Amino acid sequence: xxxxxxxxxxxxxxxxxxxxxxxxxxxxxxxxxxxxxxxxxxxxxxxxxxxxxxxxxxxxxxxxxxxxxxxxxxxxxxxxxxxxxxxxxxxxxxxxxxxxxxxxxxxxxxxxxxxxxxxxxxxxxxxxxxxxxxxxxxxxxxxxxxxxxxxxxxxxxxxxxxxxxxxxxxxxxxxxxxxxxxxxxxxxxxxxxxxxxxxxxxxxxxxxxxxxxxxxxxxxxxxxxxxxxxxxxxxxxxxxxxxxxxxxxxxxxxxxxxxxxxxxxxxxxxxxxxxxxxxxxxxxxxxxxxxxxxxxxxxxxxxxxxxxxxxxxxxxxxxxxxxxxxx
Ligand code: PBG
Numbered sequence: 001x002x003x004x005x006x007x008x009x010x011x012x013x014x015x016x017x018x019x020x021x022x023x024x025x026x027x028x029x030x031x032x033x034x035x036x037x038x039x040x041x042x043x044x045x046x047x048x049x050x051x052x053x054x055x056x057x058x059x060x061x062x063x064x065x066x067x068x069x070x071x072x073x074x075x076x077x078x079x080x081x082x083x084x085x086x087x088x089x090x091x092x093x094x095x096x097x098x099x100x101x102x103x104x105x106x107x108x109x110x111x112x113x114x115x116x117x118x119x120x121x122x123x124x125x126x127x128x129x130x131x132x133x134x135x136x137x138x139x140x141x142x143x144x145x146x147x148x149x150x151x152x153x154x155x156x157x158x159x160x161x162x163x164x165x166x167x168x169x170x171x172x173x174x175x176x177x178x179x180x181x182x183x184x185x186x187x188x189x190x191x192x193x194x195x196x197x198x199x200x201x202x203x204x205x206x207x208x209x210x211x212x213x214x215x216x217x218x219x220x221x222x223x224x225x226x227x228x229x230x231x232x233x234x235x236x237x238x239x240x241x242x243x244x245x246x247x248x249x250x251x252x253x254x255x256x257x258x259x260x261x262x263x264x265x266x267x268x269x270x271x272x273x274x275x276x277x278x279x280x281x282x283x284x285x286x287x288x289x290x291x292x293x294x295x296x297x298x299x300x301x302x303x304x305x306x307x308x309x310x311x312x313x314x315x316x317x318x319x320x321x322x323x324x325x326x327x
Contacts, residue, residue, distance in 0.1 A: 049211045052207045077117035081101070152179055
């Protein structure tokens with residue numbers, strides 16, 4: 001039996017590091033990364049989040065420092081989440097100009113100016129005592145249209161605090177249109193919208209619930225998407241673009257790379273992916289056990305988002321990974 005000698009040899013382009021770099025199809029840059037950050041009302045020292053080793057609930061002061069570090073590392077943006085001390089049925093703290101998230105937006109803008117894109121999670125779940133992303137109707141269901149009015153006010157509060165970009169994440173129908181209209185009506189035509197468009201009802205949000213002291217019992221399946229559906233994710237993204245979204249996002253990240261790719265092929269605006277808390281926790285736990293090599297595993301993860309079509313990647317590793325990319 002004769003052994004065939006291959007004529008076509010793809011290995012030729014893998015011989016040396018410099019050659020591999022020359023033909024690399026994908027590269028993640030620090031400016032593509034966005035750091036999600038939590039700020040908790042009424043604390044002087046940051047509080048560690050046990051399910052997300054290395055991530056904290058910031059004090060107002062430590063948040064400013066984290067934002068300055070992210071900017072210095074060349075990170076593109078910061079996505080802010082507020083953790084208030086008191087919650088109520090309608091999430092009043094979300095709209096109050098003295099509410100923790102609105103104060104934190106102003107703090108960060110004062111600290112970094114335009115050197116970092118300051119984004120805000122626009123959702124009620126951190127502020128409601130029942131933990132849902134909207135207000136409840138008499139029968140206990142989440143009231144879509146009553147929630148929209150509050151989102152419009154929340155968007156205005158964020159814009160007035162100085163946010164460059166707001167990120168509606170509550171999965172209410174029509175949320176992007178209502179927020180765009182409210183912003184434009186108040187003269188905030190420059191404030192952009194990053195829409196959490198294809199957002200799935202995921203078990204991987206677990207650690208996030210600790211991060212924001214969530215009081216949710218039950219689940220979000222009447223408004224977040226069924227993990228079984230990909231076409232529906234594309235439809236949600238197209239609707240958000242039609243309503244005026246500047247960037248559309250797919251979330252979670254790793255289990256939904258197929259949705260990310262389909263959304264990328266279907267819209268003509270930048271696409272973001274959110275490498276969420278449960279994805280962070282899994283990799284950190286494996287690395288802490290010595291089961292995977294942490295730095296290359298993180299870089300491979302971020303590369304996968306880029307390869308699948310993400311222009312923007314929200315990741316808790318943003319500042320650290322940006323340091324590796326520049327170093
Ligand atoms: C909603 C929101 C959530 C996350 C970001 N925005 C939680 C949810 O929808 O249940 C999750 C982020 C993560 O898990 O890292 N405000």
